[in-house]
Amino acid sequence: MGLDLSRAARDIDSMAGRLHDGAAAQAGRLTRARAVLQAQDARLDALREKVNRGGDRVTFLVAGLSDGLAARHPAPDAPSDYVALGADGSQIEADRHTPVACFLLNVGTVTLRYGDAPGATLDSVPLLLADAADLEVRDPSGSRSVRLDGPLLGVRRAIEEHRALLELARRAPPELPVVALLDGSLVLWTLSGQAYPDFVREALLDRALLPVLDEFAALARSRPLALASYISYPRSTDVVNTLRVAECPYEPPDCDRHCAGRGAFQRPCDSVGGVLDRDLFGGLLAPGERSALFDSASSIVRRYGRHAVRFFYLNVGDEIARVEMPQWAADSPRLVELAHSLALDQCKRGRGYPVALSESHEQAVVHEADREQFWRLVENALARRGLRAETSAKSTSKRTRWL
Secondary structure, three states: OOOOHHHHHHHHHHHHHHHHHHHHHHHHHHHHHHHHHHHHHOOHHHHHHHHHHHHHHOOOOOOEEOOOOOOOEOOOOOOOOEEEEEEEEEEEOOOOOOOOOOEEEEEEEEEEEEOOOOEEEEEEEEEEEOOHHHHEEEOOOOOOEEEOOOHHHHHHHHHHHHHHHHHHHHHOOOOOOEEEEEEOOOOOHHHOOOOOOHHHHHHHHHHHHHHHHHHHHHHHOOOOEEEEEEEOOOOOOHHHHHHHHHHOOOOOOOHHHHHOOOOOOOOHHHHOOOOOHHHHHHOOOOOOOEOOOEEOOOHHHHHOHHHOEEEEEEEOOOOEEEEEEEHHHHOOHHHHHHHHHHHHHHHHHOOOOOHHHHHHHHHHOOOHHHHHHHHHHHHHHHHHOOOOOOOOHHHHHHOOOOO
16 A cells, blocks of 8 residues: 555645645735845845854855845846756665666757847756765775765755756867756755765865856956856755844854744744745746845855855746856856846746756656666676676565565
8 A cells, every 4th residue: 555645635635724824924025125125225234244244153045245135137138049058957866775886867958049140959867876985985095985875965066067067068069158057956956064074075165066166257358158057946045044134133143052942933024034035036036037145154055165156036927046156257247147137037938947957957867767777777687797796685575566
């Protein structure tokens, strides 16, 4: 017997009731957040100083303010001739039940040319990680190592997506403007905090991702190339958290000192709490408009240097999306306008989502049948060489229908 949804129906209905009861309070917090946004926009320097005084004593992620707070920028006209690039990836992971330790990354890529000579190129490139050097991250100064699986495999996949996108950008016609899009955040959130030792960050960020971004920046100096990531239906609260600092009555703001032990919606800043950035800007931006640029204050971004992540919110008509850019691109008004206009144009062509990303996702996706076939290929290759394809009884049982 599988999932019995009838048994969960009562709990689902109860959940919906609680959400309904809290809707009025949530609407009030959203109204307050929009009022604070407008008020603080006129006192931006004072708010920036208050955020700085709080520093690390503010325990939630606060957006850096460098380009206003409530600014609205209309969409520039998109060029008629341009190239949209997209890269996305998926993966097949090993576990303790599989016959051999290996991983497969599959990166889908798309080049779409618009204008006088339209065309499209779609491709996918599988990358097998099976050698010892591919399966772990080693500390070059010691004997420690960390296995490359789970979240770290996702980081490796993101690096390969960047590399694939860079290769597409190199091959794009140099006379045309180009938007190079990635799905999801430019921030390697997995590497933030203390979950992994520093040698992992050095290997995957300093020596792998950042050199690729260096090459993007160099290429953008010789041609109109806007590198950006696109986040659909974002759940981020960076800007709202800045408004929470504005609502804080303490000087300097210090979450642990003044509000430790207080429950949800019992802190002074909770007057705007529980609101998402997309809801905040949904009442501010007209279709096609973007917000001001904000800075990501993630601890890992401090290692990015000139590639530090900046972002804006964009009303694409059907939703408020988040667009992230490396600092060198965001510092160029020309490249920001290019990312704004072409991301919006891609969404119009893709019914609310960039065509280059939806098509690269289709090239990258790995279905369950593909996974089964991949492991059969592995087992057959081992068998041809006289190697035992050992697997667990649990795995064999799950692949065999008994009833």
